[in-house]
Amino acid sequence: MGINEVWSWVETDKGKILDIGLKIAAETVRFSKQTGVKPCAVVSGEAKEEIGRLKRYGIRKVYVLEADDGSHPDVVPSLQGLSQLLAAIQPDHLLFAANSLGNEWAARLSIRFQAGVLGEIVDYGKSKGKLQLRKKAYGGNVHALFTLEGGAMSILTISLDALEKLEQPVEELEIVPFSCRCEQPRIVLQKVEPIHWSELSLHEADFVIGVGRGVTKEGMRTIQKLAEKWNCPIGGSKVADESGLITREFRIGASGKNIACHIYLAIGISGAPHHLAGIKEVKHLVVINPETNAPITENAELVIAMDFEKVIPFLLEMQTETLEVVS
The missing domain is CATH 3.40.50.620 (HUPs)
Structure with missing residues (x-):
């Protein structure tokens, strides 16, 4: 007892x-x-x-x-x-x-x-x-x-x-x-290295970027620069997977993985029901989408109603240090 x-x-x-x-x-x-x-x-x-x-x-x-x-x-x-x-x-x-x-x-x-x-x-x-x-x-x-x-x-x-x-x-x-009594351990930690953004799983990350139909392969290069600066993985919708923007393991939704990160930045995602099912436990949803009537905007805390190709370069310019997520 x-x-x-x-x-x-x-x-x-x-x-x-x-x-x-x-x-x-x-x-x-x-x-x-x-x-x-x-x-x-x-x-x-x-x-x-x-x-x-x-x-x-x-x-x-x-x-x-x-x-x-x-x-x-x-x-x-x-x-x-x-x-x-x-x-x-x-x-x-x-x-x-x-x-x-x-x-x-x-x-x-x-x-x-x-x-x-x-x-x-x-x-x-x-x-x-x-x-x-x-x-x-x-x-x-x-x-x-x-x-x-x-x-x-x-x-x-x-x-x-x-x-x-x-x-x-x-x-x-x-x-x-x-x-x-504290004795010298047999195994001693020498160094802690951050995991590269491309190797982070969707379940490990506090911040996740998601891409959808509205993102082109050319635009992905800019988004990857943002992911590298913020050290966060890029997931996406079923359409993003099928179009080759992301690999199958990074598909988010009912047919992929559920995420529960602190912040989810959805870029060019309309918000099909099966995708919304996979992000229902996200704490803070931010959307970049010029289509303000897209279903995903209904649950967003912040909607940036602009083309992502104009927004991402601005974020890259203003973000000079690695992002730290605060709940």
């Missing part, structure tokens, strides 16, 4: 709490309201000066991992420290953001502690007195429902699309230091 607490791992970097860390902290509070347990966070001691920020998002207790005197001087308390903390005390639930780090840690910790694990949770709620979890399945085309039965610790990763940085301030924050 747990200790009536739900924990989340709050990611940090160089002494700062990352935005994804604040989002999973806010999600922990939402989860705690469904389960009736105390919302807590686990943070590396490198960011102890920033711990107070978590009060704004409703966290009531923070476990701070601090390296002891015998630790390797260059190792920041992270997975080793969290593992040692879990060996000493276990919550009812442990949450991670469903990014590459969270998914890997969830799998490794579930094996070590023989805990139940479920990934890519998009929503949850009570049903007949039990917590029901909804997760992506079959490439995001369907949702599968699971029931959390209780008992041993459960480890869950929350879909990045479901995370929101909701502020819900509390007045008091309990801080619990935990001393851990």
